[in-house]
Amino acid sequence: MEKELEKIDDQVRKSLADNIHKSFADHNFGDVLVVGGGISGIQAALDLGTAGFKVYLVEKAPSIGGHMAQLDKTFPTNDCSM
Numbered sequence: 639m640e641k642e643l644e645k646i647d648d649q650v651r652k653s654l655a656d657n658i659h660k661s662f663a664d665h666n667f668g669d670v671l672v673v674g675g676g677i678s679g680i681q682a683a684l685d686l687g688t689a690g691f692k693v694y695l696v697e698k699a700p701s702i703g704g705h706m707a708q709l710d711k712t713f714p715t716n717d718c719s720m
Contacts, residue, residue: 651688658689669694676704 672683675697683695695702 655685655688658685668692671696674704675699675702677706679704 669692670683670686671694672679672686673696675695679695679697680702683693687693
């Protein structure tokens with residue numbers, strides 16, 4: 639069941655990325671700057687990169703990951719955050 643859900647999740651992500659790319663394909667917006675290398679910033683950079691944009695990710699700290707990188711375990715599965 640878990641593999642099927644992962645497959646559906648991958649298909650939805652690819653479909654969204656294709657739709658974003660198609661909607662911006664006729665326009666030239668240039669490069670994208672994502673400020674903040676936390677979980678949301680990383681995901682935004684990945685999504686925009688998948689959509690065909692050249693992405694610059696800027697983070698003020700010496701490492702990316704934000705507060706999530708500082709956590710040892712995450713709720714509810716108690717898995718390692720990194």
